[in-house]
Amino acid sequence: MLTSRSVLNPTMSLSKNEIINLDVGFTDQRLDSLYSDLGLLKEQNEIGYEFNIKAWKRLIKHLMDNGYFDQKLVINGKKLERKLSIPGFLKPRLDLVINELYKDRELVRLDDFKNSLSGGSLFLYIFQWINNRSFNSGDSNHRLKDIDYLDLEQLKKYSENVASLLEKQNERYTDRVIHKNTLVQRFSHKLCKEDFELILLFLSKEKRLLQIEGEVIKFGDAPIDESDIAIVSLKESADQMETELNYLNERLEVTSTNVKAYLKNGNKIMAKSFLKIKKLVELNIERTSSNFYKISELLNSINHAKNNLAVVKTLASSRSILKQLNGEVGDLEHVHELMEAISNETAKVDQVSELLGEASTDVDIEDEYEKLLKEQTEKDNLEDERLTERLRNLKTTETQDKRKTKELNDQPERYNQKILN
Template identity: 25%
Template sequence: MSSSAGASSMDTPMPQGWDDDERMSYLFSAFRESRDVNPHDWDNKQSFWKSAIMQRCKHEKKGVIDGERVAGMFKRKGRIPVAVNRVLVEMARCGEIVRQTDFESSVTAGWISWGVNQVVYKPLGWAYGAIFKRNVQSLQGPFIVLEVLKEIADATLECHHQSVNSDALDRLVDYTTLRESCRSTCVDDNTFRLALLYLRKTKKIVVTDAPPEKQVIKFIGKNQTRVSQITETEIGILRLKKTRVSLKQQIEQLICDTNRLQEETRQCLRKGLKSSAKSTLRRKKLAEKSIERKEATLDTLQEMMDRIQNAETDQMTMEAYKSGAAALKKTLADTGLTAESVDETMSEVQEVMEMCSEIDDTISQGNRDIDETVSLDSGIDTDALEAELADLLSNDESTEHIPGTNDVTARPSLLRDLPEVPDSEPIGSPDVTMENTPTLLAS
């Protein structure tokens, strides 16, 4: 293995395995005369070189290749891959690359008819025979790699959509402005022109018939399926925008001029050139008046653009109102809600509530009548009840026990026969203390 000695720049990506000398020697060699001899060999080389060509085109953001120079793009250690020529022929036969002249000549032809005739039948006739020849000559002239061109065209369309602030104001764009905004998408002017042609064929843009630098381009909207033709109103809006941009540039230049004239006036005064200073100051004043006039015009143009944009917003609002009103109307119709039905329902609710109130009143009045007519004392002797209550009360009072009472009947039966405890000490009894307690016990 050794490092690559190719002539390509260091930042250009090379195919995988480019540093493998043994593998590159095999891939650089020519195809066998017939695919039937070794289909695996043919398919490997076809896949490798087609992928390498696509990778290089996408990296360089170019959708056009020169048939005679493609092999030289992959020069390695002084060798040029012989197999590339046959790979290009096979890509042309399959419609993966087409001649640029054939692609451009199809502007007036239908996209489908051109695709069938130019991409399939025409290449099939010469490429099918050429691919089985022993010595295949390289394709001559520029060829378009359709897959890469389609990616660049889609990126251009997306770049425009991202720059749109108002559909009413940004429907159209001039070629120069679009080209500058898409520099990062496509660096090759020829490829960019062809990408616009591809978008035109697929009905995604409309282009005025003029040289590229004077062309006006209208893109398809994000929610549209096909672009509409350019109208005079849209042309007028585009002119309005360009005039506004031009006025801004003029005002910026005049401001720079006034600053410069102000400095020149000061220098003339320092040098004592009063007459020159006066003349320079007069020019400065004229520039300031010009700035005022242009700013007033710019304000008017800005107001007109705001009104156009507001008109678009108002239209969207009205359409939203119409859609909402239609949806609400249909919903009410589906549910059967009308002013008459609601009024009828509310009347029924009121009647039911009044009926419920009457029922509650009737139940309350019935309860009161029952309380008055039905007595719990019916069939019971009231005097007997009073006598029984008095008897229970007397029994409770006779059995009530008060602590410390001298009532013998209230004491337990065991203590009833014992004498009463005296309330005072006996007269002349000796004092009983802790000291003479043993003597008393002994006696």
């Protein structure tokens, strides 16, 4: 059970202040509108109607998820109406709210859910059911009928969480087989037994993640057999022995303390009595521990045997596949003949390629020669042009150098002529 459920009374009505504190849509100013005739409001003020419906839907989902009812996944129409009735206000038109939740696939009738799982696919059934617009959660006076509704979205969410946790804890074969009560107790701090039963039903029938037979649960799609039932019995015995050992160890501690206390007080008779009890407890601990070890060893051996069996089955399957493939390949003589035939055909291909290569050799060489000759001629012409240009530039430079030299040589003569004049 939820921790919060211990302080909440599922049958007690909520007060006005409690309801106001649960959702922002509920205020002192809006309570009259929220507790008015929503059917009439829909005709007069559609926007106000939509706002009120959304506020009611949020409030109902919050109440379910936080333990205000007996279950987190299931809500009863009559109990819901009683829970949300406030003295001094009109009865709320919760039938319209439930109808909207029903139409939006957020709530389904619990009986429909169970019937769908036993008769086929849940979602196909719901799809067909959604199209049935004649459903009405209220009676002729708009009071909610005594119908149980399942929160489908919450069921999916919790189912995914439970499946994820269980998958991590099922490494060994014996861990995948468990007694239903043991599994329910493991999640009792989050969900009540009734909710968890619905989750197991959903995981088994709709998700196909586990098998259920009586009180035995097995994870996976393999059916439950006699060995699984025996494993569950062994595990139950081991759990009982573990509980007994915890009790005996606590008892041993108490008797040891009493023996010391009476020895200290000088009470010989009581000290001897508790000493006898201590010896008896120690003997029971030894016997129980020995049996607990034997069962634990047996469960461990079962795990090894199951692993060995899986390996043997895999090897047998592999051998069968290899045998089938080898049968399709044929005997060795057939393979040799096939390889020889392939070799002969490959040799023929090489011969044909060689003949074709010889026929085209002369043509190919001539073409290649002409191509290389053209490239070389172009290269030579380009080189000749470069040399000619360099020679032309060199002659121009030499001419310029000679002119400059002659000018320099003539300068003294011109200078002397100037002085003489």
